[in-house]
Amino acid sequence: MGGGTMTVDRDNDLEGQIAEWRAYMQRRRELQHTDAEELEDHLRSRITELSESGLRNDEAFLIAVKRMGSLDELSREFAREHSERLWKQLVLPGEPDAPTAARSRRELLVMVLCAAVAALAIKVPGLFGLDLSGDDAGFYARNASLFALPALAAYFAWQRRVGVRVIGVLASLFVLGALAANAYPLADDSQSIVLTAIHLPLALWLVVGVAYVGGDWRSDRRRMDFIRFTGEWLIYFALLGLGGGVLMAFTANTFGAIGLDAEGFIQSWLLPCGAVAAVIVSAWLVEAKQSVIENMAPVLTRVFTPLFAATLLAFLAAVIWTNNGIDVERDVLILFDLLLVIVLGLLLYAISARDLAARPGLFDRLQLALVVSALIIDVMVLVAITGRITEWGFSPNKTAALGENVILLANLTWSAWLFLGFLRGRMPFARLEHWQTRYVIVYAIWAWAVVLAFPLVFDFA
Incomplete structure (x- = not known):
């Protein structure tokens, strides 16, 4: 028996x-x-x-x-x-079975509802006299993510059927973000306003990630799914943005041809409402079309990894040849930080599409060259930032730049070590994937620290 x-x-x-x-x-x-x-x-x-x-x-x-x-x-x-x-x-929609078709229709309706809520949300401050294109631009800048991302999180919470506890966590984090963006007495020229406008979207995007994974944030696999989704979402959002730009140009010119000025409508309604609605529509497109074209980000990674690796190596060769250091101007440092983030994105989406059991190849060596080059540049940027702080002292901007480059330095250093171990056959590729998915927590902690603590530490400067 x-x-x-x-x-x-x-x-x-x-x-x-x-x-x-x-x-x-x-x-x-x-x-x-x-x-x-x-x-x-x-x-x-x-x-x-x-x-x-x-x-x-x-x-x-x-x-x-x-x-x-x-x-x-x-x-x-x-x-x-x-x-x-x-x-x-x-x-074409295809011919799904009845239950699948019914669920697709429900998801479409819920997506439209969430997009409409986001579009209306960005107009609500106007009822209280806040002008989108006037002196209140700072308010809209630091609250931009709060108009769209709660609706996106609600869409995923409905789609994933998350429990009450997860919904409570999501709501609490969005409320915390709203308080951080609006409760501090920040002047219009405060550096903390700019830092909040940059870091709050990142912090709240990772809150959306909790909804996307159905509350199962401890799972490396589910976090990697969210990383994949983020790459695809960016591509769809960019495509919708390009299409929206064409629509606005045609709207302005066609109405102008009959003597009507449509710029006010475009600036006050079409652009802001369309932008926040596109956040939800892009997410829905990723979910709806992932069974057909789900590897756009990794394909672009394959194209741009060799190009960025060649560019960074050429830059390092030029630095050695000319013996010139990196300019310490703020805009230049921001440019290099953005470059390092792009390198990290290329690394993430190459990892997300790789067969973990495959043997090392030429593309893996190109990635290692890209990571090592970015690591050297990060060290140069850190030297420049440290010199700027030594000369002028700490400020919110310089401290944020220092922290972000230290975080990137730690990630790139260990990634390079893991890549080298994989290429030499001493460790599995899965360790590199686990490192990247777990490091997302570090980004979340830092983003929330900048939003919540920096205004207090620097006396609302």
Whole structure:
């Protein structure tokens, strides 16, 4: 009896694993139902062969899936054979089953509602006399993220069916952000206003990440999912922004052709409402189309990693050749900080799309060159910032720049060490992925520290 029960349990576990695999396959809309059935038949036959050779069911399942290739590779293979189907699905809704279609309609309606709430939220301050384009620009700058991101978090909280406890945490953090942005007595020319406008969106974006992962923020895998989502979201948001720019240009010129000035409408309604609504629409597009085109950020990473690596190496060669240091002007330091953030983004999205079991290749060596180059530049920037602080003393801007470069230095240093260990075969690539996903917590702590503590530490300067 005991042996029979164990056999049944193992069979049930195997069927559960296959069911999970099948469900993921069926979400990939470039694969039709018959294609998924064919793949499942191949999978089951491989599992049977491996089980007959003496492997346990769970071992046979994992090895069979690995030998069949990743799901992305399988999807690309089917997409090549059925290319007309893939192109149609980029623009057509397809033919999902009734429950899937009903849920898609609900998600569309909820997305539209959240986008409308965000668009209306940015107009609410105007009811109290705050002018978007006038003297109240500082208020809108430091509160910009509070108009759109709560609605985005609400969309993901609904979509992920998060519990009351997670909703309470999300609401508390957004309230804390609102208080930090508005409770401090900051002058219009205060450096802390600029720092809040830069760091509060980052802090609240990571709060959105808690909603995106359904409250499971401790999971490395779920944090990496959110990193992937962020890259895709940026691409969609940029595309919507470009399209919105074209729309505004046509609106201004077509109405101008009949003697009407549409600039007031564009500046007061179309631009601000469209920008905050695009935050939610971009997220919905990522979720809706991820089964068809989910690797845009890693593809761009493959293109730009060699270019940025060559640029940074050329810059370091020019520094050595000319014996010139980095200019310590604030705008220049901001430019280099932005460059380091881009390098970090290239690293993150290359990691997110990499097969952890694959052997080191040329692209990995290019990434190591990119990281080492960025690390050297970061040290040069830190030297420049330290010299500026030594000469002029601490200020909110210089302290924020110092802290951010120290954080980037720690990340890049350990990333370079892990990359080197991987290339030399001394450690698995998964350690680099875990390092990056866990380091997100450091960014969150620093962003909240700048928003909450800096105005107090520097006497609201």
